[in-house]
Amino acid sequence: MIAKELTIGELSERSGVPSSALRFYERQGLITSRRTAGNQRRYHRTTLRRVAFIRASQSVGMPLSVIGGVLGFLPEDTPPTREFWLRASACWSEEINARIEKMERMRDRFTECIGCGCLSFEQCALVNPGDALAEHGPGPRRLIEP
Structure with a gap:
């Protein structure tokens, strides 16, 4: 059975993003986690797609402020949909052209x-x-x- 939540180590391993960067993304409000009774982070599995989106966006030079604005269209713990990608594309067009x-x-x-x-x-x-x-x-x- 596939777990619905990932530890920060699992998210780091699966996404290829260092734990320090994941904590930074969380401080910036790009991703979220819940805390266990032992104060450990647990990320919803859909966070993998958010992190992939963040990294892909950064690879083409998008600033985190623009990435965060686009991610604001996506409810937490929800994978990106076609509608999300269309809105993201519309938001990016002006930035990319500039x-x-x-x-x-x-x-x-x-x-x-x-x-x-x-x-x-x-x-x-x-x-x-x-x-x-x-x-x-x-x-x-x-x-x-x-």
Whole structure:
């Protein structure tokens, strides 16, 4: 008979995710457990699918905040349904498209610099003479903004 609940060690072994990451996911509200009388965690078997969803989402660069928002559509201890995947896809479309645009912009700017070879002050998106971009905020402004 297949147990309905898993210990953290079993969940870790089955999912391939370290126990420390599972505890982190739980603190972030991405997964839940119940506690036994001895204060040990017990995870519903459907948590395996949640963890798989989290890991797959992370592998394509989705931030945990977006992942958590999507998981909010899925009731606890419920495996993902077709409706869930459709809603997840809709939530992701905008985020994925924004990431693709940003990556294409980075590729194009780096390609130009590599092609140039001289890092000229007139063309290079990386050069910031006199720190003129500081007034626009922290970070690589020319690389992250269109």
